[in-house]
Amino acid sequence: MIHNFTTDQQVNHRSIRQFKDQSLSAEQLTTIYQAARHTSTSMFLQQFSILHLTEPKKQAAVRKIAEQPYVGAEGDLFIFIADLYRNQQIRHQLGNDDGRLHTTDIFMQAVEDTILALQSALTAAESMGLGGVVLGSVKNDPDKLIQVLGLPKMTFPILGLQVGIPDQEPQLKPRLPLNQITFDNDYPRDFSINDLKDYDQLVTTYYDLRDANKRIDSFTNQINGPKLNNHKTSRDMLLQALHNQGLALE
């Protein structure tokens, strides 16, 4: 591969979940925001916003939903929001109707804007020597999160991002080999679990050797286990929560 400051950082990405007790400087914050702001946006609709949570009460409320002790603790917590409210307001204040804002199509474009911007924000943070972790866990209870954040209809929290000065050095987690995730022209339907034997061994070794939370586990074992097994969870309220917000109705 071709090595430069950016790509070297990218292929060495680790999620950081333990931070020093120091918030971002104003300059670091602005840099992260500017990187997010200049990310590609679908049809120039610019349908995302970033909520920066600095109030301990709100941080604690989100941490309770996420059920992860590092959420809203040391470092800085951001919630990336798919935002169709701003464009709805523009249309209303110009005397127009909601148009296509309630369609699944336009909602998914907002989701795309939001997630692209989040990755840019994390890349910017990492380029400054900071670390971070993407928080899907903030959607454990979507209705509750929307209530905690006081979000209006036509907005939806997609992901959280915790960023700060790293206070841990986790090992690089092995990912699926390139030949399992990149294909030329034809998507292969003949997937065989046997092709993942070497990878499973790599993952098993990773869990066995890492400094914290050692265990015996493999990739296929995780996919075959509780994460994806049927169970009741408040995460299943996602679609209803979207609809409650007026989103993806059609």
Place this chain on the structure above:
Amino acid sequence: MIHNFTTDQQVNHRSIRQFKDQSLSAEQLTTIYQAARHTSTSMFLQQFSILHLTEPKKQAAVRKIAEQPYVGAEGDLFIFIADLYRNQQIRHQLGNDDGRLHTTDIFMQAVEDTILALQSALTAAESMGLGGVVLGSVKNDPDKLIQVLGLPKMTFPILGLQVGIPDQEPQLKPRLPLNQITFDNDYPRDFSINDLKDYDQLVTTYYDLRDANKRIDSFTNQINGPKLNNHKTSRDMLLQALHNQGLALE
């Protein structure tokens, strides 16, 4: 803001839509793939794949769907796919059921993986002096795209990405000011279109001064116009197409 190789590149991002007639080298391709591969992934489910289209017939078929002449022309075309098929196969081949794979929750986690990986891929490309454009247009006709790509159920094409050696130098497109998209603790419900007067002027000047496709237009004018006005489009088949693929059923 804090300037380094990565952040300087990020805040100077332009979508490139015109490329020299040269494909990526094997090393550039690998670098882009490795950057995507090491991106954050939700619950370690690794639910994305990248399809690289090099066959002229397939490129042309996608170009026809996207209705943009640069799609699948000079440079390299990638389709980023939310991939729940691989994990379904793992579970099946281990004698298990589909578990939660048909839920909206798990589908959205795949969407997140896919879009985060795409932004990493584009950032890697740009760091090597390449340019690129994210292609939402490939979803203009989701059913047709799935047919063209020969995708199995439990996969869904989310976005395209065209990458290559830039053959144009577009101006930097002005984005919404930071105070309109980043907020501390409270999401402001008192949005006023008057706050966008200066920004609208910036956008109008951008369209007036740019080298190609000059026109008179502003941001609020676009939001109030055809892009979001009610109209029939095959893009409204998105939800049905998702369901046809076995995704987001619950």
